[in-house]
Amino acid sequence: AIRMTQSPSSLSASTGDRVTITCRASQAISSYLAWYQQKPGKAPKLLIYAASTLQSGVPSRFSGSGSGTDFTLTISCLQSEDFATYYCQQYYTYPRTFGQGTEVEIK
Amino acid sequence: EVQLVESGGGLVQPGGSLRLSCTASGFTFSSYSMNWVRQAPGKGLEWVSYISSTSNNIKDADSVTGRFTISRDNAKNSLYLQMNSLRVEDTAVYYCARDPAAFNPAAFDIWGQGTMVTVSS
Numbered sequence: 001a002i003r004m005t006q007s008p009s010s011l012s013a014s015t016g017d018r019v020t021i022t023c024r025a026s027q028a029i030s031s032y033l034a035w036y037q038q039k040p041g042k043a044p045k046l047l048i049y050a051a052s053t054l055q056s057g058v059p060s061r062f063s064g065s066g067s068g069t070d071f072t073l074t075i076s077c078l079q080s081e082d083f084a085t086y087y088c089q090q091y092y093t094y095p096r097t098f099g100q101g102t103e104v105e106i107k
Numbered sequence: 108e109v110q111l112v113e114s115g116g117g118l119v120q121p122g123g124s125l126r127l128s129c130t131a132s133g134f135t136f137s138s139y140s141m142n143w144v145r146q147a148p149g150k151g152l153e154w155v156s157y158i159s160s161t162s163n164n165i166k167d168a169d170s171v172t173g174r175f176t177i178s179r180d181n182a183k184n185s186l187y188l189q190m191n192s193l194r195v196e197d198t199a200v201y202y203c204a205r206d207p208a209a210f211n212p213a214a215f216d217i218w219g220q221g222t223m224v225t226v227s228s
Contacts, residue, residue, distance in 0.1 A: 034214035036152075043202055043221055044144075044152065049214035087152055091212045094166045096142070096154040 006099035023088035032092035116222030129203030137181035
């Protein structure tokens with residue numbers, strides 16, 4: 001199975017900050033990479049697919065980049081509603097695998 | 108409104124069985140592949156099982172192979188997960204998730220709210 005490793009596991013930030021989360025795949029996955037946001041007690045929500053394509057309705061402060069094995073999720077100007085846990089996922093092959101998550105907390 | 112609603116979770120003893128359901132609305136269910144994803148308490152997301160739109164392609168995680176069976180009834184807009192020989196480590200919230208893949212792989216674009224399965228004696 002392809003292992004997805006996110007860093008950091010958690011971070012503290014303030015509203016207005018620029019935040020970057022990285023995700024590394026144990027083997028090349030082209031651009032078959034998605035980012036999800038999950039708030040406590042809620043289902044995950046798709047933010048970005050194909051490594052850099054914003055899902056409909058997702059604010060433009062979210063952006064993604066990368067291909068192959070190294071990917072990033074950037075939140076350009078953190079808003080209060082962005083405090084959540086973020087997961088990357090590869091959908092290049094089965095089993096589909098997720099990163100361990102990055103919790104974005106309020107500083 | 109596009110929606111997925113899971114049901115069927117509950118408390119079951121180790122070795123027992125449970126059948127989860129996921130009912131779709133607001134879209135043409137029969138045109139989409141579907142998945143089950145689970146999340147143990149305080150843990151990350153784990154993909155469990157996949158079924159194609161016509162049920163002709165099914166894939167399972169190694170952790171559930173031989174114990175869990177995914178199925179669907181397109182006439183009822185419903186997805187199922189039959190879980191047998193349940194273990195304590197199967198305790199999790201189980202989500203169904205839509206897979207819009209047609210010719211190329213795709214991310215999971217719609218998720219249900221989840222149903223909790225607790226395996227305990």
